[in-house]
Amino acid sequence: MTITSAKTSPRVPTMTSAGFRRGLVAALPFLLSNGAAGLVMGLxxxxxxxxxxxAFLFSLLVYSATAQAITLSMWASPLPxxxxxVACIATNSRYLLMGAHLRQLFGRFAIRRMLPTLFLLADASWLMTSSDAERNGPDAGYLLGSSIPMAIGWSGGTALAYAAPLAAGGSLKLAGALLPTxxxxxxxxxxxxxxxxxxxWLTSAIVALLVARFVDASWSMLIGGGCGTLVSMMERTDA
Amino acid sequence: MHDLEVLAAILILGVTCYAMRAGGYVLAGSLRDDGVVARFLRLAPGNLFVAFIVGGCLSGGLAGLVGTLVAIAAMAINNREWAALGAGFGAALMASALGM
Structure with missing residues (x-):
C-alpha cells in the first residue's frame, strides 16, 4: 500500500454532522460488499x-478480514x-501507517475524540477519508460516517451466517478450508x-514453502514474509 | 475447547487490532516517514500475503490452488472482493467435484 507523505494540512480539522452524512452515504455500497464477505467469514x-x-464478537471486536482469516487458519487446541x-501485528502493520497519515490530517484535533473513531478504521474508510480531505478539508465526521456501513456490513454478515438455514455440509466444509486463503x-x-x-514475492513464496515443509506451517507466513520484505528493502525505492 | 479460552482469544486479538489502528496515530510524532521501521512496515503486507497464500495452497490441495488463482485473477480484473471470492470458491468447488 502506498502511503502519501501528506504535509500537515493547512486547514483546521473538524468533526461535522455534514461530513458524517457525506461519509455515511458514500460508503453505503459497503453494506452489501462487506455483508457478503462477512457472511462468508461467518459460514x-x-x-x-x-x-x-x-463469531459475532470476533467480527465486531477484531474487525479485520486479514487478521480473522489468518487466525482462523491457526485455530487449534490449545489456541496458539x-x-x-504476532500474526495480527505483522499483517495489520499497515494500520500503523494509516494512523500516522491520519495524524497528519487531524493532528490539531483533540486526540480523545479521534481514538474511539479509530476503532472502526478500515482500508477503505482510510482511503475515502484521505480523498475527501483533499476536496473538503479534514473532517473526522467523514471518517466515522464512512466507517459505519462497513462495520455493520461485516458484523451483520457474520451474524446472518448463523441465522441463515445453512449447515456445515460438503461445500461449507470446503469453504472453511479454502476461504481464508x-x-x-x-x-x-x-x-x-x-x-x-x-x-x-518469489523469496516470500520459496521461504514460506521451505518453512512449512521443514519447520512449522504456522510460522511460514511470518518468516517467509519477513525474508521477502528484507529483499524489498534492498531496492532503492519502494515503487 | 473451553468457551472462556475462545472469549479470551477474541478479546486479546481485538485489543491487538485496536492497538494497531490507534498506535500509528498516537506514535506518529516519533515515527519518521523515511525511517527504516516505517519502510519495513510499508513493504511488509504484500510479502506477508504471498507467504500466507503459499501456506494455504499447500494445505488446500489442487482445488485450493485453482480457487486461489481464480480469485486473484477475478480481483485483478474487476476489483470486487465479493465477486472474486464467489468466482474462486466456484472454481474450487468445480475442481473438487472433478476429483482434483
Missing amino acids: TYKGLGLGASH IVAMV MFIATLLPSQWKNLKSVWP
Whole structure:
C-alpha cells in the first residue's frame, strides 16, 4: 500500500454532522460488499464449530478480514494465542501507517475524540477519508460516517451466517478450508507495484514453502514474509 | 475447547487490532516517514500475503490452488472482493467435484 507523505494540512480539522452524512452515504455500497464477505467469514466460523455469539464478537471486536482469516487458519487446541497476536501485528502493520497519515490530517484535533473513531478504521474508510480531505478539508465526521456501513456490513454478515438455514455440509466444509486463503488472495492485486515486486514475492513464496515443509506451517507466513520484505528493502525505492 | 479460552482469544486479538489502528496515530510524532521501521512496515503486507497464500495452497490441495488463482485473477480484473471470492470458491468447488 502506498502511503502519501501528506504535509500537515493547512486547514483546521473538524468533526461535522455534514461530513458524517457525506461519509455515511458514500460508503453505503459497503453494506452489501462487506455483508457478503462477512457472511462468508461467518459460514467459515460456523464450519469450524464456533458459536454465534463468539463469531459475532470476533467480527465486531477484531474487525479485520486479514487478521480473522489468518487466525482462523491457526485455530487449534490449545489456541496458539502468542502466534496469533504476532500474526495480527505483522499483517495489520499497515494500520500503523494509516494512523500516522491520519495524524497528519487531524493532528490539531483533540486526540480523545479521534481514538474511539479509530476503532472502526478500515482500508477503505482510510482511503475515502484521505480523498475527501483533499476536496473538503479534514473532517473526522467523514471518517466515522464512512466507517459505519462497513462495520455493520461485516458484523451483520457474520451474524446472518448463523441465522441463515445453512449447515456445515460438503461445500461449507470446503469453504472453511479454502476461504481464508482466498480472502488474502483478493488483497494481493492491490499490493502489486511493478516488476520489482517479483523477487521479494518469489523469496516470500520459496521461504514460506521451505518453512512449512521443514519447520512449522504456522510460522511460514511470518518468516517467509519477513525474508521477502528484507529483499524489498534492498531496492532503492519502494515503487 | 473451553468457551472462556475462545472469549479470551477474541478479546486479546481485538485489543491487538485496536492497538494497531490507534498506535500509528498516537506514535506518529516519533515515527519518521523515511525511517527504516516505517519502510519495513510499508513493504511488509504484500510479502506477508504471498507467504500466507503459499501456506494455504499447500494445505488446500489442487482445488485450493485453482480457487486461489481464480480469485486473484477475478480481483485483478474487476476489483470486487465479493465477486472474486464467489468466482474462486466456484472454481474450487468445480475442481473438487472433478476429483482434483
